[in-house]
Amino acid sequence: QVLLVESGGGLVQAGDSLRLSCAASGRTFSRYAMGWFRQAPGKEREFVAGITWSGLKTYNADSVEGRFTISRDNAKNTVFLQMDSLKPADTAVYYCAAGWRDSISRSSRSYDYWGQGTQVTVSS
Numbered sequence: 325q326v327l328l329v330e331s332g333g334g335l336v337q338a339g340d341s342l343r344l345s346c347a348a349s350g351r352t353f354s355r356y357a358m359g360w361f362r363q364a365p366g367k368e369r370e371f372v373a374g375i376t377w378s379g380l381k382t383y384n385a386d387s388v389e390g391r392f393t394i395s396r397d398n399a400k401n402t403v404f405l406q407m408d409s410l411k412p413a414d415t416a417v418y419y420c421a422a423g424w425r426d427s428i429s430r431s432s433r434s435y436d437y438w439g440q441g442t443q444v445t446v447s448s
Contacts, residue, residue, distance in 0.1 A: 326350045326422045326437040333418060333442030336410055340446070344405040346420030346439055354398040357423045359435055360405045362416035362444075372418070373405060374428035383428045388414075410446045417441040 327349040336342055346358070359374040373384045373394035382394050391410075396403040403420055421435035429435070 326353065326356065328420050328422060328437055328439035330418065330420050330439045330442040333444045335445045335447065338411055338446055338448050340410050341406070341408045342410065342444060344407065344418055344420075344442060344444075346403045346405075348401045348403070348422065350401070353401040353422075355424065355426075356437075357425055357428055358394075358396060358403040359421045359423065359428070359430075360394060360403075361419045361421060361432060362414075363419070363441075364416040367416075369419070369432055371430040371432070374430070375403065376428060377426050381428065383430075385430070407444070410444075412446045412448045415444060415446050417443050 329347045332344040360372040361369050362372050363369040375382045375394045379396045391408050393406040419441045420439045422437040423435040
């Protein structure tokens with residue numbers, strides 16, 4: 325069982341940065357691949373970024389490549405999403421998710437546990 329709690333969302337202007345955090349409970353956090361997803365109003369949930377349990381491999385969606393960076397600190401049971409050069413199109417609720425495997429999946433169905441989400445709003 326893994327409990328995930330996101331934080332760090334807020335209202336920012338275009339071009340600003342935010343750093344999201346996802347704190348996980350459970351002693352086996354380091355054995356889970358982690359992902360960040362987002363969902364805008366009226367749209368389906370979409371993959372943003374993923375990281376393997378070792379942290380050695382990451383993958384970003386094309387829409388955020390070069391602007392967002394996913395990382396993790398297994399000693400602190402935390403995964404991060406550094407978001408730079410934010411755009412209004414990045415406005416969404418952001419969710420972190422954990423999947424029991426050592427590979428990155430862009431499918432939400434591959435993840436076993438989800439956080440409650442944190443709102444990110446980017447004004448123009």
